Amino acid sequence: MSWFRKEKQKLRATDRRDLPTDVFEKCPRCGEILYRARLEQNLFVCPTCAHHQRIGAVGYVQLLADEGSFEERDGELRSSDPLGFVDLKAYTSRLEAAQRSTGHGDAVITGDATLDGVPVALAVMDFDFIGGSMGSVVGEKVARSGRRALAEHKPLIVVSSSGGARMMEGILSLMQMAKTSVVLARMHDAGIPYISVLSDPTTGGVTASYGMLGDVNVAEPGALIGFAGARVIEQTIKQELPEGFQRAEFLLEHGMVDMVVDRREMKATISRLLRHMLKLPDPSIGPLESPPARRPGPRSRRGRGGRGDAARARRNDRSAKERPSD
Amino acid sequence: MTTPRLGFENDISELEDQIGRLRTMARQRGLEATGELRDLEEKLGQLRAEAYQNLTAVERVQFARHPQRPYTLDYIAGAFTDFIELHGDRLFRDDEAIIGGWARLEGRTLMVIGHQKGRDMKENLRRNFGMPHPEGYRKALRLMRLAEKFGAPIVTLIDTPGAYPGIGAEERGQGEAIAMNLREMARLAVPFVAVVIGEGGSGGALALGVADRVLMMENAVYSVITPEGCAAILWKTASAKDKAAEAMKMTAADLLALGVIDEIVPEPLGGAHVDRDQAVANLKTALLRNLDEVVTLAPMELLQQRWDKYERMGTWYEVAVPAD
Numbered sequence: 001m002s003w004f005r006k007e008k009q010k011l012r013a014t015d016r017r018d019l020p021t022d023v024f025e026k027c028p029r030c031g032e033i034l035y036r037a038r039l040e041q042n043l044f045v046c047p048t049c050a051h052h053q054r055i056g057a058v059g060y061v062q063l064l065a066d067e068g069s070f071e072e073r074d075g076e077l078r079s080s081d082p083l084g085f086v087d088l089k090a091y092t093s094r095l096e097a098a099q100r101s102t103g104h105g106d107a108v109i110t111g112d113a114t115l116d117g118v119p120v121a122l123a124v125m126d127f128d129f130i131g132g133s134m135g136s137v138v139g140e141k142v143a144r145s146g147r148r149a150l151a152e153h154k155p156l157i158v159v160s161s162s163g164g165a166r167m168m169e170g171i172l173s174l175m176q177m178a179k180t181s182v183v184l185a186r187m188h189d190a191g192i193p194y195i196s197v198l199s200d201p202t203t204g205g206v207t208a209s210y211g212m213l214g215d216v217n218v219a220e221p222g223a224l225i226g227f228a229g230a231r232v233i234e235q236t237i238k239q240e241l242p243e244g245f246q247r248a249e250f251l252l253e254h255g256m257v258d259m260v261v262d263r264r265e266m267k268a269t270i271s272r273l274l275r276h277m278l279k280l281p282d283p284s285i286g287p288l289e290s291p292p293a294r295r296p297g298p299r300s301r302r303g304r305g306g307r308g309d310a311a312r313a314r315r316n317d318r319s320a321k322e323r324p325s326d
Numbered sequence: 327m328t329t330p331r332l333g334f335e336n337d338i339s340e341l342e343d344q345i346g347r348l349r350t351m352a353r354q355r356g357l358e359a360t361g362e363l364r365d366l367e368e369k370l371g372q373l374r375a376e377a378y379q380n381l382t383a384v385e386r387v388q389f390a391r392h393p394q395r396p397y398t399l400d401y402i403a404g405a406f407t408d409f410i411e412l413h414g415d416r417l418f419r420d421d422e423a424i425i426g427g428w429a430r431l432e433g434r435t436l437m438v439i440g441h442q443k444g445r446d447m448k449e450n451l452r453r454n455f456g457m458p459h460p461e462g463y464r465k466a467l468r469l470m471r472l473a474e475k476f477g478a479p480i481v482t483l484i485d486t487p488g489a490y491p492g493i494g495a496e497e498r499g500q501g502e503a504i505a506m507n508l509r510e511m512a513r514l515a516v517p518f519v520a521v522v523i524g525e526g527g528s529g530g531a532l533a534l535g536v537a538d539r540v541l542m543m544e545n546a547v548y549s550v551i552t553p554e555g556c557a558a559i560l561w562k563t564a565s566a567k568d569k570a571a572e573a574m575k576m577t578a579a580d581l582l583a584l585g586v587i588d589e590i591v592p593e594p595l596g597g598a599h600v601d602r603d604q605a606v607a608n609l610k611t612a613l614l615r616n617l618d619e620v621v622t623l624a625p626m627e628l629l630q631q632r633w634d635k636y637e638r639m640g641t642w643y644e645v646a647v648p649a650d
Contacts, residue, residue: 213509
């Protein structure tokens with residue numbers, strides 16, 4: 001018999017407090033535990049290491065559009081599954097699942113807004129919708145955004161975030177690259193500014209079409225941007241890829257983007273760029289009180305020499321005619 | 327060099343062998359069987375024609391990649407005259423996966439540009455198996471602009487597994503080079519006919535293919551990703567490539583039905599590699615006819631039609647109320 005017998009008492013925890021799981025978040029890069037409300041206030045950029053988390057389409061609309069100015073257009077467009085595509089799952093059920101989980105009709109949100117008072121056409125891709133892949137609906141919505149920019153002589157801003165063309169729409173996805181580029185060609189001839197914002201990740205067919213065609217290409221820090229996927233490259237060359245390969249800073253170094261801009265500076269930077277290209281006053285003077293006057297018709301383009309007379313004559317003839325607007 | 331055969335081609339040639347053996351046997355034994363033999367041969371001919379008309383998608387892929395298939399230089403040598411190859415993008419180097427230069431088609435000057443695969447390992451190392459780097463696309467664009475400067479039509483011949491996925495290609499802007507070609511092809515005010523002669527591998531193919539008329543050889547394929555790549559991503563195994571090839575609708579007939587191409591150029595029975603001269607002649611006929619149709623258009627009209635065609639591509643529907 002033991003002398004020091006002690007009543008055994010189970011350890012009892014005080015009442016479990018139900019902590020909502022989304023109050024704190026751990027930065028995937030530096031591991032810092034972050035208070036989510038603070039993080040949100042900081043536009044999902046880690047205050048410690050400046051790591052940019054993905055924010056999705058709605059986040060970018062809020063980031064760039066003046067408060068209350070965004071009006072969605074073409075939100076009713078849906079994929080019609082042109083090939084009747086079925087892999088391990090039916091494409092239609094993938095679409096439904098993505099529509100349910102994201103609340104969007106497809107992988108891009110488009111609309112009209114003002115940015116520091118400047119009217120713009122805005123298209124923002126959402127990576128959460130089937131990897132931000134570009135099928136007919138994405139192509140058509142981006143093309144329509146460009147056509148609105150053309151018709152109303154206002155700039156186009158596209159925020160890309162995409163794994164590339166949507167395989168489930170086969171060759172028609174590939175043709176969206178041509179379609180969007182045709183609209184950008186017409187905008188280019190009409191002297192309408194186009195800013196391409198490359199967010200994490202932008203690869204494949206989107207990089208190889210409107211992603212890289214900005215008058216100014218702006219990338220977010222650390223964003224993965226490239227044509228071929230890293231795995232495909234590694235399998236092809238049988239080598240490991242260098243650190244930082246295909247990151248925004250790598251593209252800046254190789255001359256493929258104009259600048260890498262911190263998300264917290266993004267809107268101000270785009271505002272300044274637009275005002276330069278539209279010949280509007282410096283934004284430090286303050287937001288525009290009234291929308292800028294519509295600029296006169298298309299400028300003559302590519303005035304520099306080096307082209308044959310015949311080609312130049314055709315060109316002038318082309319710009320003299322009224323450009324079709326949809 | 328033996329010609330690689332498809333599965334059903336082995337069956338056909340086995341039948342041929344059997345008929346041959348029957349004939350020798352008949353001759354040796356002095357039997358009169360020519361009538362029956364002729365019937366059999368006729369039947370074989372029909373069977374063969376039927377078989378080649380009903381190729382599966384993955385069989386067409388094998389045809390499109392056939393090592394003896396005519397390549398861009400074969401078509402240039404056979405259908406064009408007075409070809410002068412031009413080299414280099416003036417920026418980095420000459421990419422031999424794409425060739426181009428002035429040539430004549432029935433005496434008319436035009437610019438011909440195409441992907442070029444190699445016939446043997448040595449040539450393939452030089453030509454990178456027909457997979458261009460950015461400088462290849464930039465050379466192509468330089469030559470297209472040269473054609474425009476002198477009002478010459480452009481013909482492109484598309485035959486590539488895809489744009490090369492490598493470190494240098496990414497560093498020098500593979501995406502930018504393709505994108506710029508897509509945009510600039512929409513601004514070239516000269517007649518432009520593109521032909522997919524073999525493999526139309528995704529963006530690497532499209533970068534030569536925004537044209538007034540897009541033709542496809544009967545056994546060529548054109549797709550957003552290789553069947554192997556699609557199978558690996560969506561079916562999680564590359565062995566599902568047959569299913570992927572079928573599902574992606576990548577044959578000439580599929581693309582014609584989808585409105586992506588304008589015409590199918592017939593190939594000789596058994597594929598372009600069986601009778602290269604015939605394949606070249608068929609392509610030449612189709613090219614001449616299509617060029618005749620587009621050269622009559624005024625530059626602005628030409629561009630307007632090109633824009634309209636591409637801006638219409640794709641299918642969608644509209645729901646009454648946006649979900650969000």
